[in-house]
Amino acid sequence: MEGGVHEVDASAFRECFSLAWRNPYVLRLAFSAGIGGLLFGYDTGVISGALLYIRDDFPSVDKKTWLQESIVSTAVAGAIIGAAIGGWVNDRFGRKTSILVADFLFFVGAVIMASAPNPTLLIVGRVFVGLGVGMASMTSPLYISEASPARIRGALVSTNGFLITGGQFLSYLINLAFTKAPGTWRWMLGVAALPALTQFILMLFLPESPRWLYRKRREEEAEAILRKIYPANEVEGEIQALKESVEAEIREEGSSEKINLIKLLKTKTVRRGLVAGVGLQVFQQFVGINTVMYYSPTIVQLAGFASNQTALALSLVTSGLNALGSIVSIYFIDRTGRKKLLIISLCGVVLSLGVLSAVFHETTSHSPGISRQETAHFAAYSCPAYQSASATGWDCMKCLKASSPDCGFCAAAADKLYPGACLISNSTVKDLCHGENRLWDGDCAMDCEL
Known part of the structure; x- marks a missing residue:
């Protein structure tokens, strides 16, 4: 029941479809928790279109770019805090409780934003949503990993990543759907309360992670859940494996031997792995993908498409390709390898940033004159x-x-x-x-x- 690296290939996804008929309980666990990924993607993507109409309703936001940036970035700041405290909440109160707390934050944030009479309360709502994003980003895949059979665990965890990009694509569709509705951006931001409420209700009737239950010495509850997840001929072996894994983990935590970080960093394989893993996460953010996703309609308007509806429609291309990319990566990751797929992706990123830079330069250097x-x-x-x-x-x-x-x-x-x-x-x-x-x-x- 370890939540480490899991191989994902076509056979794992075929097994998922087969399992849907044989044991739908597992998919119910996975996709109920996966709504957290959907909310993560939706709440990070929806602001891009809503911002166009927020500027129309609040002249102060239209005039002050720092207010626009605050509305967008406070959710990210909240996510940092949410992720920081999420680990402690997960270990202390359990994965299920953490998801319920994240749903509560999502719901409260959506209600505050939808009813905000001024930019200040809108920013407060974004902070609540950010806290939920931070907690959901780490809790949802963890719960899925610990509550799914080992042979399809990688495939189910991968669906959480797809739901994040799918949630971003859905946010653009919702934005486009509400462009003619009274209140526009209030509906765009407020509709996120529905999936949050849905997940909250679903999780109330789902069990806690069996691994966490074992850690808390609630073996009977954990075994009862495992018997629902695994076939009868596999369950005893899985129960024994989980028990040994948790006991070994507890022994390591209680060991007096301290980890020498300096010695680890001097080890070439550890150092290279750390640089590669952390470096990829850092550069994934530094390439500016979040700026493109948060301000995509605004960038489209910079290209000369003044209509909000047109800007939102064209922005669907960006979010759609983002979601498609997650599907393509899942399909090719075990066929072409991680390194080759990464190099191809980075070449595409460099080319795209080069084109964006050239276009922005031409726009600013060839602006109409003043007469x-x-x-x-x-x-x-x-x-x-x-x-x-x-x-x-x-x-x-x-x-x-x-x-x-x-x-x-x-x-x-x-x-x-x-x-x-x-x-x-x-x-x-x-x-x-x-x-x-x-x-x-x-x-x-x-x-x-x-």
């Missing part, structure tokens, strides 16, 4: 910073960076790529610009594209 004549057309609302400047080298991007007061770009009436006007950024000027059938950009660079 004195166009700006004079709105003389009463011209940007003070532009009026006091020498007026040489000003373009859309430079206008948007002006402050005290903030300024916005009103595109030329003939063509949005022609030089436009640099004006004070407020709702009155925005309406005035739109009234002449011009494009207005007062925050991001959606109108400053090639």
Whole structure:
């Protein structure tokens, strides 16, 4: 019942489908716990689309990028805390209790966000959701690993990873579905309460992890669960194996011999394994995938697709490929090997980042210019910073960076790529610009594209 490395191949997945008919109880355990992975993916992905409409409802969020960043990043900060305390909660109170606590945090966070009257409470709700994400990210795969038969354990644990990326894809679909609904972002964020409530109810009727029960000397309860998981001809062997494993673990914990970390780090195989394992986790974050997932619709708007609905629809491509990648990796990991699959993936990451960098550079270096004549057309609302400047080298991007007061770009009436006007950024000027059938950009660079 160890939760270490488990091989995943096609036979394991075929065994899963076979087991669904022979013993659906195992799949009930695995997929009930796997809802935690789905919530993890949903709550990390849903903010990307909701943010577009939050900016529309709260002018302060629209004007202050640090508020947008806070709304997004506080969930990550909460996840760090949730993961840190999750290990202690798992060992002290059990895997089942940890999942129930995570569901409670997910539910409370979703309700707070859906009803938030201001950005402050929205951030508080994101913190609650982040705490749930942190606990679920470590508890769900642990519970699945300890409550599933050894021969299909790897396949079932792998489904948790797929549910995370699947949850992100689902969040984009939900975002797109609620674009026409009253309240838009409140529905997008609040709907996460439903799977959290569903998992909470399901877990109330499911048992604790048999391994944790053995650790707490509740052998009879653990054995009763194992008899439901394993066939009659295998259960006695599994009970004995679990008993020996737990006893060996307890002996090691009580041993007076301390682990010499310096000596371990001097061991070449240990050091290389540590660098590879930790390094991959670090670089997986440093490549910027979270930025793309959290701000995908905003990035699409930077490319010139001003419509929120269009931006969300195009962002489905990103989340869909992300989910597809998890399926492809599960299929090929034992056919091509870990190293080759990793190198291929990294080549794709480098190519994608290169393309993104080139596009952003071209966008900022070829922005429409600022015209004195166009700006004079709105003389009463011209940007003070532009009026006091020498007026040489000003373009859309430079206008948007002006402050005290903030300024916005009103595109030329003939063509949005022609030089436009640099004006004070407020709702009155925005309406005035739109009234002449011009494009207005007062925050991001959606109108400053090639």
